[in-house]
Amino acid sequence: MNWKILFRTGVLMILFFNISQGQNHRVYYQMTYKADSSNVETTKKNMVLLIKDNKSKFYSQEQLANDSLIIEKEKTGGKAQKKFDYSFMTIKDNQEKKLYKFTSLLRDFYKTSENAPSFNWKISNETKKIENYTCQKATLNYAGRLWEAWFTTDIALQDGPFIFNGLPGLIVYMKDSKNNYEFSFTGIKKDETTDINYLSSKPLEISKKQLDKVLLDHYNDPYREMKAGSIKVRWQDENGKEFTPDYKELTKTEQKAIKKNNNPIELSEAIKYP
CATH class of the missing domain: 2.50.20 (outer membrane lipoprotein receptor (LolB), chain A)
Incomplete structure (x- = not known):
């Protein structure tokens, strides 16, 4: 067996791997x-x-x-x-x-x-x-x-x-x-320029269990922040007149949409909404 040839081949394979990486x-x-x-x-x-x-x-x-x-x-x-x-x-x-x-x-x-x-x-x-x-x-x-x-x-x-x-x-x-x-x-x-770690906004790091709770809480009361005033929204009709919406009806509509659009790539990770 020609160990020199094998050694050179091995070196070339390692070099190719390092270059590609x-x-x-x-x-x-x-x-x-x-x-x-x-x-x-x-x-x-x-x-x-x-x-x-x-x-x-x-x-x-x-x-x-x-x-x-x-x-x-x-x-x-x-x-x-x-x-x-x-x-x-x-x-x-x-x-x-x-x-x-x-x-x-x-x-x-x-x-x-x-x-x-x-x-x-x-x-x-x-x-x-x-x-x-x-x-x-x-x-x-x-x-x-x-x-x-x-x-x-x-x-x-x-x-x-x-x-x-x-x-x-x-x-x-x-x-x-x-x-x-x-x-x-x-x-x-x-591409020699892109920074993979760059994010235009800093995320809040939480566990999967905590995220599931956040999503369930949102489902249960999707307009909570708007009703509390922490998110400001101006509701206007077709004539531009401001009005207070029926949040109960809006919640029903939003919950229906959330349950319909619950088809993640990892299907077993889908949230089980009530």
């Missing part, structure tokens, strides 16, 4: 989903996966653009209007093996942390071309959904949309068996 990328996806699983209508949202060193951040392209504008304005002492499009945002810390999730509710912004999940992928021999990349099929049963994913080793990254990773390549397509969620790769480019 050190490269920073933006991976673009189109996300199609149903907020209400009983509805045939879907929503499309352009998302981006930022990959830098041992971290990655998945969130909306619109929020990325707004964050970038704010950062540039702050360099010159200027200001830009902030947006808060944090739906589906997650940060994966592969070194610490932690997963961070973010939730916006009215004026509040929350952050929860948990141990990174271990995905029990089943990799098949089936392959096909997606966006000129050779891809291989994998399936996953996780958190109440059965997923089909296609990953490629043509790109030296091992990550994917939302919380998903753990395959020997980049996930370029993914959907659940009921067609409630779909992630489609739309492009990739190198």
Whole structure:
């Protein structure tokens, strides 16, 4: 056995791994989903996966653009209007093996942390071309959904949309068996500028149990802050005349909407509203 050749091969593999890990990328996806699983209508949202060193951040392209504008304005002492499009945002810390999730509710912004999940992928021999990349099929049963994913080793990254990773390549397509969620790769480019840790607003760090209580409290009395006057709202009719709304009826309507739009990606994490 030629140990010198093996040693050189090993060094090259380690070097390639370090180079690929050190490269920073933006991976673009189109996300199609149903907020209400009983509805045939879907929503499309352009998302981006930022990959830098041992971290990655998945969130909306619109929020990325707004964050970038704010950062540039702050360099010159200027200001830009902030947006808060944090739906589906997650940060994966592969070194610490932690997963961070973010939730916006009215004026509040929350952050929860948990141990990174271990995905029990089943990799098949089936392959096909997606966006000129050779891809291989994998399936996953996780958190109440059965997923089909296609990953490629043509790109030296091992990550994917939302919380998903753990395959020997980049996930370029993914959907659940009921067609409630779909992630489609739309492009990739190198990125040496983005700060993954940047947030335009500082979140309140709470536990998952505390977040569930916050969401349940909001469901039980969604207009509490407006009725108390801590959030100022001017209610006007079509003629511009101010009036005091029937909060009881508004609450019923809002609760109905909350219960309908309760179809999270991790289905087993759905709040059980009364």
